[in-house]
Amino acid sequence: MRAQKITLATLALVTGLTLTACQGDDTAASADNAAPAASSPEAGDGGAGKETGTGGAEETGAATGGDSASEAPEGSGGGQINTGPCKTANLDISSAHGMGEGTIQIAFKNTGDACFLKGFPGVDLKADSGPGGINANRSDLATPSVVLKTGESTRATLHYPANHSGGSGVDITLLEITPPEETHSKRVPTKINVPVSDSSTSDEVIIDPVGTGKQ
Numbered sequence: 340m341r342a343q344k345i346t347l348a349t350l351a352l353v354t355g356l357t358l359t360a361c362q363g364d365d366t367a368a369s370a371d372n373a374a375p376a377a378s379s380p381e382a383g384d385g386g387a388g389k390e391t392g393t394g395g396a397e398e399t400g401a402a403t404g405g406d407s408a409s410e411a412p413e414g415s416g417g418g419q420i421n422t423g424p425c426k427t428a429n430l431d432i433s434s435a436h437g438m439g440e441g442t443i444q445i446a447f448k449n450t451g452d453a454c455f456l457k458g459f460p461g462v463d464l465k466a467d468s469g470p471g472g473i474n475a476n477r478s479d480l481a482t483p484s485v486v487l488k489t490g491e492s493t494r495a496t497l498h499y500p501a502n503h504s505g506g507s508g509v510d511i512t513l514l515e516i517t518p519p520e521e522t523h524s525k526r527v528p529t530k531i532n533v534p535v536s537d538s539s540t541s542d543e544v545i546i547d548p549v550g551t552g553k554q
Contacts, residue, residue, distance in 0.1 A: 509534070
């Protein structure tokens with residue numbers, strides 16, 4: 340009986356030690372399993388790092404937007420502002436005999452800001468002998484639009500019948516010229532002789548649009 344009691348006591352002691360060892364292993368295993376949980380805040384930091392990276396991408400996008408704004412088209416015109424149709428007050432108008440007989444070159448020089456001329460000028464041929472005159476008819480030529488920067492010129496050709504009648508004809512000493520799209524005119528001196536005015540003579544006085552012919 341004593342031997343049996345000793346054996347049971349020994350068995351109980353061994354069993355207790357075994358349970359204690361098992362509990363120690365379980366505690367170590369729990370500690371090992373808890374290690375990843377302890378690293379979870381680092382994972383959270385990594386997530387915060389990703390958010391910071393996203394914020395950086397948004398800032399880059401904003402900078403790119405700024406570059407796009409800087410590439411906006413610049414103003415055009417080379418410093419010349421087109422003010423619309425040229426005004427009579429800003430045109431220096433002159434005349435000169437053309438290369439061929441029966442033609443006069445009427446020049447329009449822009450003295451103001453950039454503008455344009457398009458169409459036929461009005462031209463009246465005035466004589467010293469009276470208030471009347473000859474009103475030039477328009478030709479059939481197309482009307483280009485001519486942009487004149489400051490100091491630039493364009494021309495229109497006036498055709499008139501040369502006097503080969505043998506008579507004295509009529510001396511034309513002034514051209515009253517109205518630029519296209521304008522109502523104000525300027526008088527330019529000239530010196531030509533045309534046959535005595537009749538319907539056939541007036542029909543032969545023709546003006547071309549500005550910007551045509553030899554400029």
